[in-house]
Amino acid sequence: MKLFSDYGRRLPSDGDRIFGDKPSFYYKLNQPDIDYNSILERAKKYNLCGDDLSTVDFKSKANSLLNKLKQNDNFSSLINGTHIPFIYRHSDKKSDLGKNLEEKILPALKDSFTNKFPDAHFKAVLQSNSELNGNIKIHPDSGYDKFLDDSLSGVIGWYFPQAFQEFDIDSQRSQIAKLPELNNINICLSGGMDISAAVIGVPELLISKDHYTPILCMSAFVHSDERLILLLKSYGPHMEFWCMTQMLSKNTTQVSEQWTGGLTIFSKF
Numbered sequence: 001m002k003l004f005s006d007y008g009r010r011l012p013s014d015g016d017r018i019f020g021d022k023p024s025f026y027y028k029l030n031q032p033d034i035d036y037n038s039i040l041e042r043a044k045k046y047n048l049c050g051d052d053l054s055t056v057d058f059k060s061k062a063n064s065l066l067n068k069l070k071q072n073d074n075f076s077s078l079i080n081g082t083h084i085p086f087i088y089r090h091s092d093k094k095s096d097l098g099k100n101l102e103e104k105i106l107p108a109l110k111d112s113f114t115n116k117f118p119d120a121h122f123k124a125v126l127q128s129n130s131e132l133n134g135n136i137k138i139h140p141d142s143g144y145d146k147f148l149d150d151s152l153s154g155v156i157g158w159y160f161p162q163a164f165q166e167f168d169i170d171s172q173r174s175q176i177a178k179l180p181e182l183n184n185i186n187i188c189l190s191g192g193m194d195i196s197a198a199v200i201g202v203p204e205l206l207i208s209k210d211h212y213t214p215i216l217c218m219s220a221f222v223h224s225d226e227r228l229i230l231l232l233k234s235y236g237p238h239m240e241f242w243c244m245t246q247m248l249s250k251n252t253t254q255v256s257e258q259w260t261g262g263l264t265i266f267s268k269f
Contacts, residue, residue, distance in 0.1 A: 003074050003179065008081020009165050010263075013178055019166035019257045027214040027258045029082040029161060032202045036062070036085070039201035043087040046108035048197055049154055050089065053269060058087065061156045061269055065185060069158075069265065074180050078263065084159045084205065086197040087269070090151040097192065097221065098132030101230075105196045106241055109203075109232075113239050116203040124241040127228070132243065135224040136192070142220035143176050143188035150186065150268050151193070157266030159190060159198040161205075161216055164261035168253055169229060169246055172219045172261035182265065190262030191220030192230060199232060199239075206234040214260040231259075 004010055007025065012018050036059040043049045062085040069075045091100070110122040126132070138144045147155065164172045176189050188194075195218055199205050206213045218230040229246040232239065246254045 002077065004077035004080075004163070006077060006080055008078050008160060008162065010163050010167070010175060012167070015174070016171040017168040017255055018171065019255050023166050024257055025165070027212050027260075029205060029213055030208060030210070031082050032084065032205060034085060039085060040087065042112055042201050043197070046112065046200055047104075048089060048200065049087045053087065053154075057269070058156060061267070062158065065156070065158060065265055065267060068182070068185055072182060075182060078160055078163065081160055081162050084161070084198040084202050085156070086159055086194060086201050087154070087156055088151050088193055088197040089154040090148055090193065093148055093152055096134060096136075097138070098134055098136035101136065101192055102132050105192065108200050109196055109241065112200045113203045117207065117237065120237045120239070122239050125244070127242070127244040130223065130225065130228055130243045136230075137222050137224070138191070139173050139189070139220055139222045141173050141176055142191065143186070144191050144220040146186055147188045147191070147194065147264065147266060150266065154269050155266040156269045157194060157264050159194055159262055159264050161190070161195075161262040162214065162260050163263040165214065166255070166257050166259070167261055168255040169217060169219050169261070170253065172217070184267075185265050186267060187263060187265050189220040190218065190264045192218045194264045194266070195232065195262065206232065206239055207237060212258075215258050217259055217261045219261040
Protein backbone atom coordinates (compact mmCIF):
# COMPACT_ATOMS: atom_id res chain seq x y z
CA MET A 1 0.00 0.00 0.00
CA LYS A 2 1.35 3.42 -0.93
CA LEU A 3 2.03 5.50 2.19
CA PHE A 4 3.39 8.74 0.72
CA SER A 5 2.35 10.86 -2.23
CA ASP A 6 4.58 11.67 -5.18
CA TYR A 7 5.48 14.86 -3.29
CA GLY A 8 6.66 13.00 -0.20
CA ARG A 9 3.66 13.87 1.96
CA ARG A 10 1.99 11.15 4.05
CA LEU A 11 -1.32 10.08 2.55
CA PRO A 12 -3.98 10.66 5.23
CA SER A 13 -5.50 7.65 6.96
CA ASP A 14 -8.73 7.16 8.90
CA GLY A 15 -9.03 9.47 11.85
CA ASP A 16 -6.49 12.02 10.69
CA ARG A 17 -7.49 15.64 11.01
CA ILE A 18 -6.05 17.54 8.06
CA PHE A 19 -6.52 20.87 6.31
CA GLY A 20 -7.13 19.20 2.95
CA ASP A 21 -6.91 15.76 1.31
CA LYS A 22 -4.84 17.30 -1.47
CA PRO A 23 -2.47 19.89 -0.03
CA SER A 24 -2.12 23.15 -1.88
CA PHE A 25 1.61 23.45 -1.05
CA TYR A 26 1.08 27.18 -1.03
CA TYR A 27 3.61 26.99 1.78
CA LYS A 28 6.60 25.00 0.64
CA LEU A 29 10.31 24.52 1.00
CA ASN A 30 12.90 24.40 -1.71
CA GLN A 31 15.16 21.38 -1.72
CA PRO A 32 18.48 22.88 -0.64
CA ASP A 33 21.75 21.95 -2.25
CA ILE A 34 23.42 19.50 0.11
CA ASP A 35 26.92 20.64 1.05
CA TYR A 36 28.08 17.91 3.40
CA ASN A 37 31.28 19.71 4.28
CA SER A 38 29.50 22.92 5.34
CA ILE A 39 26.91 20.98 7.35
CA LEU A 40 29.66 19.06 9.12
CA GLU A 41 31.64 22.23 9.81
CA ARG A 42 28.61 23.86 11.42
CA ALA A 43 27.87 20.71 13.44
CA LYS A 44 31.40 20.76 14.83
CA LYS A 45 31.34 24.50 15.46
CA TYR A 46 28.18 24.22 17.55
CA ASN A 47 29.21 21.04 19.38
CA LEU A 48 26.66 18.81 17.68
CA CYS A 49 29.37 16.21 17.05
CA GLY A 50 33.02 15.56 17.82
CA ASP A 51 36.00 16.30 15.63
CA ASP A 52 36.49 12.64 14.68
CA LEU A 53 33.77 12.51 11.98
CA SER A 54 35.00 13.18 8.44
CA THR A 55 33.01 14.61 5.54
CA VAL A 56 33.56 11.36 3.62
CA ASP A 57 32.08 9.28 6.45
CA PHE A 58 29.19 11.70 6.98
CA LYS A 59 28.25 11.69 3.29
CA SER A 60 28.66 7.91 2.99
CA LYS A 61 26.46 7.12 5.99
CA ALA A 62 23.83 9.71 5.06
CA ASN A 63 23.62 8.38 1.50
CA SER A 64 23.40 4.82 2.79
CA LEU A 65 20.32 5.77 4.82
CA LEU A 66 18.75 7.48 1.84
CA ASN A 67 19.40 4.50 -0.42
CA LYS A 68 17.69 2.18 2.05
CA LEU A 69 14.61 4.40 1.84
CA LYS A 70 14.70 4.31 -1.96
CA GLN A 71 14.72 0.51 -1.84
CA ASN A 72 11.71 0.31 0.50
CA ASP A 73 8.37 0.21 -1.32
CA ASN A 74 6.54 1.78 1.62
CA PHE A 75 8.88 4.73 2.03
CA SER A 76 10.50 5.33 -1.36
CA SER A 77 8.17 8.24 -2.21
CA LEU A 78 9.14 10.04 1.00
CA ILE A 79 12.40 11.16 -0.57
CA ASN A 80 10.47 13.13 -3.23
CA GLY A 81 9.87 15.70 -0.52
CA THR A 82 12.41 18.13 0.86
CA HIS A 83 15.07 16.34 2.90
CA ILE A 84 18.05 17.59 4.87
CA PRO A 85 20.88 15.54 6.38
CA PHE A 86 22.05 16.35 9.89
CA ILE A 87 24.37 15.25 12.67
CA TYR A 88 23.52 15.36 16.35
CA ARG A 89 25.09 14.20 19.59
CA HIS A 90 23.11 14.62 22.80
CA SER A 91 25.11 15.40 25.91
CA ASP A 92 23.02 13.64 28.55
CA LYS A 93 19.72 11.73 28.30
CA LYS A 94 18.84 12.92 31.78
CA SER A 95 19.43 16.57 30.97
CA ASP A 96 16.38 18.80 30.89
CA LEU A 97 15.13 19.17 27.32
CA GLY A 98 13.84 22.69 27.83
CA LYS A 99 17.08 23.83 29.42
CA ASN A 100 19.06 22.24 26.58
CA LEU A 101 16.93 24.15 24.07
CA GLU A 102 17.38 27.44 25.90
CA GLU A 103 21.06 27.20 26.71
CA LYS A 104 22.49 25.24 23.76
CA ILE A 105 20.18 24.75 20.79
CA LEU A 106 18.54 28.16 20.39
CA PRO A 107 21.81 30.10 20.75
CA ALA A 108 23.36 27.80 18.12
CA LEU A 109 20.38 28.36 15.80
CA LYS A 110 20.69 32.10 16.24
CA ASP A 111 24.43 32.13 15.61
CA SER A 112 24.27 29.85 12.55
CA PHE A 113 21.38 31.83 11.04
CA THR A 114 22.77 35.31 11.64
CA ASN A 115 26.21 34.28 10.38
CA LYS A 116 24.49 33.25 7.14
CA PHE A 117 22.19 36.30 7.08
CA PRO A 118 23.90 39.11 9.01
CA ASP A 119 21.16 41.63 8.16
CA ALA A 120 18.38 39.38 9.50
CA HIS A 121 17.38 38.56 13.05
CA PHE A 122 16.61 35.41 15.00
CA LYS A 123 14.45 35.66 18.08
CA ALA A 124 12.63 33.38 20.50
CA VAL A 125 9.07 34.19 21.52
CA LEU A 126 7.50 32.48 24.54
CA GLN A 127 3.80 33.25 24.64
CA SER A 128 1.79 33.71 27.83
CA ASN A 129 4.89 33.81 30.06
CA SER A 130 5.59 30.20 29.18
CA GLU A 131 8.92 28.65 30.12
CA LEU A 132 10.97 25.90 28.49
CA ASN A 133 13.18 24.94 31.44
CA GLY A 134 11.60 22.02 33.29
CA ASN A 135 8.52 21.94 31.07
CA ILE A 136 9.39 19.90 27.95
CA LYS A 137 8.83 16.15 27.66
CA ILE A 138 8.72 13.64 24.82
CA HIS A 139 5.39 12.43 23.50
CA PRO A 140 5.23 8.69 24.27
CA ASP A 141 4.08 7.73 20.76
CA SER A 142 6.70 9.77 18.90
CA GLY A 143 9.61 7.32 18.90
CA TYR A 144 11.83 10.17 20.09
CA ASP A 145 13.17 8.29 23.13
CA LYS A 146 15.09 6.05 20.76
CA PHE A 147 16.45 9.10 18.97
CA LEU A 148 17.80 10.56 22.21
CA ASP A 149 19.19 7.19 23.33
CA ASP A 150 21.08 6.71 20.08
CA SER A 151 22.21 10.33 19.94
CA LEU A 152 24.18 9.85 23.15
CA SER A 153 26.66 8.08 20.86
CA GLY A 154 25.88 10.42 17.95
CA VAL A 155 23.45 10.02 15.07
CA ILE A 156 23.38 10.84 11.40
CA GLY A 157 19.91 11.33 9.99
CA TRP A 158 17.59 12.94 7.49
CA TYR A 159 14.82 15.38 8.33
CA PHE A 160 11.73 15.35 6.06
CA PRO A 161 9.97 18.55 7.11
CA GLN A 162 6.84 18.29 4.95
CA ALA A 163 5.93 14.65 5.58
CA PHE A 164 2.91 15.77 7.62
CA GLN A 165 2.04 18.99 5.82
CA GLU A 166 -1.41 20.22 6.93
CA PHE A 167 -1.86 17.50 9.62
CA ASP A 168 -2.89 18.69 13.06
CA ILE A 169 -0.49 17.92 15.93
CA ASP A 170 -2.46 14.96 17.36
CA SER A 171 -2.69 13.34 13.92
CA GLN A 172 1.05 13.72 13.41
CA ARG A 173 1.67 11.97 16.71
CA SER A 174 -0.75 9.13 16.03
CA GLN A 175 0.82 8.45 12.64
CA ILE A 176 4.03 6.96 14.01
CA ALA A 177 2.26 3.81 15.26
CA LYS A 178 0.59 3.44 11.84
CA LEU A 179 3.86 3.32 9.90
CA PRO A 180 5.52 -0.04 9.21
CA GLU A 181 9.01 -0.70 10.53
CA LEU A 182 12.01 0.19 8.43
CA ASN A 183 14.68 -2.50 8.28
CA ASN A 184 17.91 -1.28 9.90
CA ILE A 185 16.65 2.30 10.03
CA ASN A 186 15.10 4.11 12.96
CA ILE A 187 12.23 6.54 12.43
CA CYS A 188 10.59 9.09 14.70
CA LEU A 189 8.36 12.12 14.67
CA SER A 190 10.57 15.19 14.38
CA GLY A 191 11.31 17.18 17.53
CA GLY A 192 13.46 20.00 18.78
CA MET A 193 16.95 18.56 18.48
CA ASP A 194 16.84 16.98 15.02
CA ILE A 195 14.95 19.88 13.43
CA SER A 196 17.35 22.35 14.99
CA ALA A 197 20.40 20.32 13.94
CA ALA A 198 19.10 20.26 10.36
CA VAL A 199 18.46 24.03 10.32
CA ILE A 200 21.79 24.79 11.99
CA GLY A 201 23.42 22.85 9.14
CA VAL A 202 21.27 24.47 6.44
CA PRO A 203 20.30 27.88 7.92
CA GLU A 204 18.68 29.06 4.68
CA LEU A 205 16.00 26.34 4.80
CA LEU A 206 13.11 28.64 5.81
CA ILE A 207 14.16 31.68 3.78
CA SER A 208 12.73 32.03 0.28
CA LYS A 209 12.24 34.93 -2.13
CA ASP A 210 9.84 32.88 -4.27
CA HIS A 211 7.12 31.70 -1.89
CA TYR A 212 6.00 31.41 1.71
CA THR A 213 7.57 28.66 3.79
CA PRO A 214 5.68 26.46 6.27
CA ILE A 215 5.85 26.52 10.05
CA LEU A 216 8.03 23.65 11.32
CA CYS A 217 6.33 22.03 14.31
CA MET A 218 8.47 20.22 16.90
CA SER A 219 5.63 17.77 17.42
CA ALA A 220 7.58 15.09 19.30
CA PHE A 221 7.92 17.57 22.17
CA VAL A 222 5.11 18.21 24.65
CA HIS A 223 4.95 21.25 26.91
CA SER A 224 3.62 20.78 30.43
CA ASP A 225 0.84 23.07 29.26
CA GLU A 226 -0.38 20.84 26.44
CA ARG A 227 -2.11 23.75 24.75
CA LEU A 228 1.35 24.99 23.74
CA ILE A 229 3.49 23.81 20.83
CA LEU A 230 7.11 24.54 19.88
CA LEU A 231 7.93 25.60 16.33
CA LEU A 232 10.28 27.38 13.94
CA LYS A 233 9.00 29.86 11.38
CA SER A 234 10.19 32.54 9.02
CA TYR A 235 9.11 36.14 9.29
CA GLY A 236 10.09 37.66 5.98
CA PRO A 237 13.88 37.39 5.86
CA HIS A 238 14.05 36.55 9.57
CA MET A 239 13.67 33.31 11.56
CA GLU A 240 11.85 32.86 14.85
CA PHE A 241 11.33 30.16 17.47
CA TRP A 242 7.93 30.19 19.15
CA CYS A 243 6.38 28.47 22.12
CA MET A 244 2.76 29.29 21.37
CA THR A 245 -0.78 28.06 21.71
CA GLN A 246 -2.18 25.54 19.25
CA MET A 247 -5.72 26.25 20.41
CA LEU A 248 -8.21 27.89 18.06
CA SER A 249 -10.86 27.76 20.77
CA LYS A 250 -11.18 26.15 24.19
CA ASN A 251 -11.66 22.66 22.72
CA THR A 252 -10.36 22.96 19.14
CA THR A 253 -6.72 22.79 18.09
CA GLN A 254 -5.08 24.33 15.06
CA VAL A 255 -5.26 22.65 11.67
CA SER A 256 -3.60 24.81 9.04
CA GLU A 257 -2.15 24.64 5.56
CA GLN A 258 0.86 26.51 6.95
CA TRP A 259 1.74 24.05 9.74
CA THR A 260 3.79 20.97 8.99
CA GLY A 261 5.25 18.10 10.98
CA GLY A 262 8.30 16.14 10.01
CA LEU A 263 9.63 12.61 9.94
CA THR A 264 13.21 11.87 10.91
CA ILE A 265 15.21 8.77 10.00
CA PHE A 266 18.49 8.14 11.75
CA SER A 267 21.22 5.70 12.72
CA LYS A 268 24.25 5.82 14.98
CA PHE A 269 27.56 6.90 13.52
